[in-house]
Amino acid sequence: MKNYLIALLAVVTFGLASCGGGDDKAADNQEATQAVEQKADEAQQQTQEADNQANDNANQEENQEAANDQAAAGGKDGKTLFMENGCVACHKETEKSVGPSLKEITAKYGEDKAKLIEFMKGNAEAIVDPAQFATMKPNLEITKKMNDADLGALADYIMSIK
Numbered sequence: 421m422k423n424y425l426i427a428l429l430a431v432v433t434f435g436l437a438s439c440g441g442g443d444d445k446a447a448d449n450q451e452a453t454q455a456v457e458q459k460a461d462e463a464q465q466q467t468q469e470a471d472n473q474a475n476d477n478a479n480q481e482e483n484q485e486a487a488n489d490q491a492a493a494g495g496k497d498g499k500t501l502f503m504e505n506g507c508v509a510c511h512k513e514t515e516k517s518v519g520p521s522l523k524e525i526t527a528k529y530g531e532d533k534a535k536l537i538e539f540m541k542g543n544a545e546a547i548v549d550p551a552q553f554a555t556m557k558p559n560l561e562i563t564k565k566m567n568d569a570d571l572g573a574l575a576d577y578i579m580s581i582k
């Protein structure tokens with residue numbers, strides 16, 4: 421009887437010990453799975469970045485094509501309009517000067533080109549720096565007289581600065 425008990429105890433102890441080992445294995449497996457998942461996430465992020473880069477390049481090409489089309493049609497590209505109409509006196513591309521930078525304007529308008537055009541037509545309120553609108557207001561007399569193609573080109577140029 422005593423021997424039998426000892427044997428039983430040995431079996432139970434052995435059983436517990438191997439169970440413990442099993443837990444370790446399970447933990448190891450979990451870590452390995454996590455590592456693999458993390459790798460997969462990283463790979464996905466890299467793909468995403470590559471995609472974004474490709475999109476950026478495609479956008480730039482589109483802008484360039486739009487500018488070329490405009491020039492071919494006898495219209496002026498947005499940057500030229502921006503220079504020739506004196507906008508550049510108060511707006512730099514990336515730094516604030518008298519007026520907000522084009523980068524700041526693009527950040528406020530996001531992808532809403534139509535809204536930016538409405539502002540230049542004098543149909544929408546200032547959203548970038550409304551307190552300084554009085555300084556900008558006289559310039560709307562210039563943009564109000566522009567045709568839709570020129571306003572579109574101007575908006576494209578402003579929004580190309582990010």
Ligand code: HEC
Nearest residue numbers: 505506507510518519546547548549550552553555556559
């Ligand atoms: C005398 C300086 C001056 C000139 C010249 C000028 N701007 Fe501005 N502009 C400003 C100031 C100041 C603001 C900030 C006030 C505001 O947000 O309307 C501004 C704001 C803007 C905004 C942002 C509008 C918004 O939603 O707030 C746009 C777009 C803009 N200007 C376009 C132009 C264009 C296009 C020209 C040329 C036709 C031009 N500006 C010429 C001073 C100027």
